[in-house]
Amino acid sequence: MAVKRQLEDLGDVAPRKRPRQSNRDHIGDLSDELWLRIFSHLSVSTLCTCERVSRRFSAIAGDSQIWKEHYYNRFVRPRAARLPGVKDAQSNGHLYFSSKLSKWLDEDSLVKRGRETNWRKQYKLRHNWTRGNCDISEIHVAEQPPIPPLLVRLQDGVLFTVDSIGGLRAWSAKKERRLLTAIPLNCRNSSPPTSLTVDAQGENGDQRVVVGFQDGHFSIYDLDRSNDAPTFRHSYSHAPSTNGMLTAVAYASPYLLTMTAGQLLSLYVFEQPSKDSTAEIRSPPRLLYSLKSHTVHPPLSLSVRPSSTTILASIAYALPTYFSGWSVGVQELKLSLSGELIDSRLATSSNESRRTLASSLPASLSPTRPGSPSVGSQSDSGPEADTSRTQPTSLSYNHPYLLLSHPDNTLTLFLVTSTSTSLSISPGSRLWGHTSSVSGAYVGGRGKAVSVSSHGDELRIWELEGGLNSLSMRKRLSAGQLSVRVQSSQKSSELQEQNLDVLSDAIAQRGSGLGLAMASRVDELSITRGWVGFDEENVVVLREKSNGGQALVVYDFT
Structure with missing residues (x-):
């Protein structure tokens, strides 16, 4: 009885059986x-982490609509908020992006019908x-x-090059980096090419190239990419000009603007x-208007902006001013579609009114340049300090x-205002960031x-949108976010070899001063032609190597 009682007592305190754990994946059931x-509620960094968990998470986290909203929140809405009425329309937190706003923001290519945009890739x-992150190839x-x-031009992923030796060539700027096609030039009396442009109105399937020559004539070539093997087709050649070589050309079909050495x-x-026409050779163009100048100096830039009712042909050029260095001028020709001249306007920006971008910033926000006083300080705010006396x-x-x-390591930005009645240029604003002479710049x-x-070893990307005096521009300037530097992780062997040659030659010429010898050798061995x-x-970027060869350096941001 005692033993039975003990067993009963032990039974009273015996633990219950543990429930069997289920192997069911509740998370996977979602x-x-x-x-x-x-x-859709995760941040970009967390979203990228989730993509590495599993194939299922990678597919879900890469959904285009999720990345579309992140893209709009970071890159579109901050810019669209400056438009009147857009901020109120987006106050409810819903995605709002109309075709009208996309056109103003130059984002209309992302919302075209029939085109599926990869928003994660974008x-x-x-x-x-x-951030300035990219891969570099040559x-x-x-x-x-x-x-x-x-001469080089880039449009729609195609690099067009032309010279007297290789003729007109088209290269792919995509991953393969290969030669697409080439055609020898139809040079009259061995006249070399001096200018190059690509049709601004062209599309991927039909790209038209205009080449200007030293004897003043120009030729038009069409790049046919309808087949697997693209080919050039010569379309038209114009007669030579008695006013000298063509220094610049601009083409926005069907309008062509040319500038000769005779101005x-x-x-x-x-x-x-x-x-119904099947003719491949174009008929001669009709001259709408010509203008003779005696004050246009290089460098210069031509542009043609056609609209539904008028044509705006403009030339922007460097302008020397006595006792105060160089400024800029813009000449606009406004014509009707029939070729009748409606208006001709000219505007210049005087160097005396040139100012620094941070001249009106408080002292607490004014950035400083190494080895120099504050940008907005009294010793650096006068017109003489902001004037470039070199071309x-x-x-x-x-x-x-x-x-x-x-060449003094700076850039100058102007804003051109063109209305139906007036043309004006804002005072220039100096931009610092480079640590050596700037050979070329391009604004898009x-x-x-x-x-x-x-020397091609310093490439900078600038975000200049927002106006010269906007609050966002001042904040980005004070934070050092106005530009970002892009550079390779290590210099090429050719560049290192060239730098050693420059140093050894400069030491050999140190009798006239090492600094002067270095400056002269650096000018002689400039490895870029100024084109970017x-x-x-x-x-x-067009780069020249130490052995005399030339290469196109491609910075790929994909």
């Missing part, structure tokens, strides 16, 4: 729609631009530098061929932005610009 809802692309285009120098500005129009190295005009580069849409140093251009994915 539908993709629920996970999509959860992921976000990564814009993020890399803001395209060798010439063994020896041609005379005149090689003759001419605007042509090509008659549109009928739909600008390059000029780029993409309305309304006009950008000059200088949305106020984005790229500049390169004379970019599109949505790439920045391209």
Whole structure:
């Protein structure tokens, strides 16, 4: 009885059996729609982490609509908020992006019907631009530098190069970096090419190139990309000009603007061929208007902006001013579609009114340059301190932005205002950031610009949108976010070898002073020709190597 009692007592305190654990994955039972809802509230960094968990998470976290909202929140809404009424429309937190706003923001290509945008890829692309992250590769285009120098243009992922040796060539700026096609030039009396432009109105399937020559004539070539193997087709050649070589050309189909060494500005129009016409050779263009000048100095930039009712042909050029260095001028021709001159306007910006971008900032926000007083200080705010007494190295005009580069490590930004009744240029604002002479600069849409140093080892991306006196511009300036530097992790062996040659030659000439010898050798061995251009994915710089060969350096931000 005692033993039975003990067993009963033990039974009273015996632990219960543990419930068997279920191997069921409750998280996996959630539908993709629920996970999509959860992921839509995550930050970009957390979203990228979730993509590495599993294939399912990678597919859900890469949903285009999630990245579309992140793209708008970071890159579109801050810019669209400056438009009247947009901030109120977005106060409810819903995604709001109309076609009208997209056109104003130059984002209409992302919302075209029939085109599926990869918003994750687009976000990564814009993020890399803001951080300066890119891959660098080279395209060798010439063994020896041609005379005149090689001319380059970039449009829609295609690099167009022309010179007297290799002729007109088209290179792919995409990942493969290969030669697409080439055609020898139809040079009259061995006249070399001196200017190059690509049709601003062209599309990917039909790109038209205009080449100007030393004897004043120009030729038009069409790049046919309808087949697997693209080909050039010669379309038209114009007669030579008695006013000298063509120094610049601009083409926005069907209007062509040319500038000769004799300072003759001419605007042509090509008659549109009928739909039933099968002729490949174009008829001669009709001269709409020509203007003779005696004050235009290089560097200069031509542009043609056609609209539904008028044509605006403009030329922006460097302008020397006595006792105060260099300034800029803009000449606009406003014509009707029939070629009748409506108005001719001229505007200049005087150096005396030039100011620094931070001259009106409080002392607490004014940035400083190494080894120099504050930008907004009294010793650096006078007109003499902001005047470049040397001729600008390059000029780029993409309305309304006009950008000059200088050999004193700076750039100057102007805003051009063109209305139906007036034309004006704002006082220039000096931009600092480079640590050596700036050989070339190019300004594109949305106020984005790229500049390169004379030795190609310093490339900077500028975000100039917002106006010279806007609060956002001042904040970015004070925080040092107005530009970002893009550079390779290590210099190429050719560049290192060239730097050693420069140093050894300068030491050999130290009798006249090491500093002067270094300066003269650096000028002689400049490895860039001053040309720089970019599109949505790439920045391209023309570089000359120590052995005399030339290459296109492609900075890929994809």
